[in-house]
Amino acid sequence: MKIPSSHPRAESLRIREILKKGFDEGIVIAQGLIAQGRGETFDYLIGERTTPIAISSIRAAAAYLLIAKRPVISVNGNIAVLSPKEIVELANSIGGKIEVNLFHRSAKRELLIKKRLLINGAKDVLGVGNSASANLSGFESHRRKVDPRGILVADTVLVPLEDGDRTLNLRKVGKLVIAIDLNPLSRTAQTATVTIVDNVVRAMPLLVKETNSLKNESIDKLERIVKEFDNKSNLQKCISHISKRLVQISASNGVLK
Ligand code: PTJ
Numbered sequence: 658m659k660i661p662s663s664h665p666r667a668e669s670l671r672i673r674e675i676l677k678k679g680f681d682e683g684i685v686i687a688q689g690l691i692a693q694g695r696g697e698t699f700d701y702l703i704g705e706r707t708t709p710i711a712i713s714s715i716r717a718a719a720a721y722l723l724i725a726k727r728p729v730i731s732v733n734g735n736i737a738v739l740s741p742k743e744i745v746e747l748a749n750s751i752g753g754k755i756e757v758n759l760f761h762r763s764a765k766r767e768l769l770i771k772k773r774l775l776i777n778g779a780k781d782v783l784g785v786g787n788s789a790s791a792n793l794s795g796f797e798s799h800r801r802k803v804d805p806r807g808i809l810v811a812d813t814v815l816v817p818l819e820d821g822d823r824t825l826n827l828r829k830v831g832k833l834v835i836a837i838d839l840n841p842l843s844r845t846a847q848t849a850t851v852t853i854v855d856n857v858v859r860a861m862p863l864l865v866k867e868t869n870s871l872k873n874e875s876i877d878k879l880e881r882i883v884k885e886f887d888n889k890s891n892l893q894k895c896i897s898h899i900s901k902r903l904v905q906i907s908a909s910n911g912v913l914k
């Protein structure tokens with residue numbers, strides 16, 4: 658469907674159309690559309706723009722990914738259709754690997770996602786078919802199936818837009834986790850090492866930009882950025898940002914500005 662650019666919710670509708678197309682193509686599952694709706698609610702409350710709070714977590718995430726020896730970007734159905742180009746650009750920028758890791762796993766979806774990433778310039782895509790031959794402890798879902806060259810041996814994993822138990826389990830097996838999640842209250846947000854509370858469609862290009870701008874910096878400088886970042890306090894600021902907005906809206910007789 659063509660979205661008129663004058664529509665007040667044009668950007669949000671454009672993202673929905675991308676996901677709907679991904680669903681028709683078999684990349685996104687029905688639950689992925691529900692996940693997007695959940696995210697949209699929080700995006701609405703945040704103000705549908707990247708906050709300075711998110712910018713500081715993007716900077717810390719970029720530093721963590723550049724310090725990492727074996728960073729991996731984990732890809733599910735939603736992110737594969739929303740940010741395929743940025744996944745590849747980020748992997749190139751940080752010298753990281755790309756791995757498909759699905760909650761609702763099927764051989765067909767894995768291959769479709771791999772194809773989407775290859776079309777967007779990926780050189781290699783891990784975790785597809787028999788190459789996901791290792792099992793990560795702690796997982797009951799299909800997410801336990803990982804690639805021995807990727808998530809199994811990763812020190813840092815980027816999980817854009819994920820279900821709740823995953824980040825906690827990755828943390829339990831000793832991985833640093835960078836999450837992108839619009840809901841600052843989700844288990845993912847609360848358990849990640851760095852949580853970027855922003856829409857993936859805005860955060861991913863900014864993360865690529867930040868890794869490119871920091872990648873020639875010294876390890877000392879990157880470590881300083883990481884040391885100065887406090888995820889708990891960053892999340893608290895996100896929640897406070899949402900509550901302040903609600904107070905302001907209520908003070909203006911419920912009118913959203
Ligand atoms: O492709 P699969 O099989 O691996 O399945 C993926 C889904 C997304 C279905 C699965 O991971 C899932 O069920 O996720 P949840 O539990 O619905 O959680 C999704 C989280 O992502 C929620 O906390 C949403 O707020 C958040 N979210 C949704 N859309 C976006 C988002 N965060 C950032 N940007 C978005 N566009």
